[in-house]
Amino acid sequence: MLLQGSKLYSILFLKCPRCHKGEFFEANPYKLSNFNKVKEQCPKCNLKYSIEPSFYTGSMYVSYAVGIAVAVATYVLSLIFNLQLSIAGLFIAIVVVLILTMPWIAAVSKSIWANIFFKFDKEIAQKINS
Template sequence: MFSKGSKLYSIIFLKCPRCHKGEFLEANPYKLSNFNKVKERCPKCDLKYSIEPSFYTGSMYVSYGVGIAVAVAVYVLTLIFGLQLKISTLFAVIVVCLILAMPWIAAVAKSIWANIFFKFDKKIAQEVN
């Protein structure tokens, strides 16, 4: 499921979409000084991560979808744990969870966006360290 060569591996572990070995971001998504800054190139296979200027603007749409998925997951977890929350409290819990997950959501959205346009190359992955 999370094996190298699958899109899910690259997305979850924020790795290069082509070789799955190089780091995708400059730093951890929660390091706010480099907030979700994508590297210019893969340090392993030298893939240029940006096809054109403002390439990752489209990831905002993906980010919206991932945010909705996180909000639904929080709601379902409240149901599973049997928490009887008022609607205003539930709303506040979801908003807090979304704020805390925002760096991760943005990073994953950029990774998903890159994986739409770049394909895994097994030959290149075997050649790089």
């Protein structure tokens, strides 16, 4: 795949930051019974996903930035589609979009946080393929 080997691939597809093969989460972010639960380690390369206790607490800051990006994107899309929303209507639209995308924002934020600390290892990825 074209993006494979880049941090963007790992983040968008919620894959292991080191091998890009294993799943990063226990389940889909929208499966609320396992909401936002990161696996202990990669099922393919055995990378331990948590460096220290409360490792993913820092992803809250990333989540804030991603949430702002989603809110700005909602506003820009309302302008592109020429939706004549009042300020209250625009506020409600942004809040609804943020609520609907909350599981995705939380998952992507944890994936971004992990990708800051772990790097892709091409050799490990090739061993898994063979």
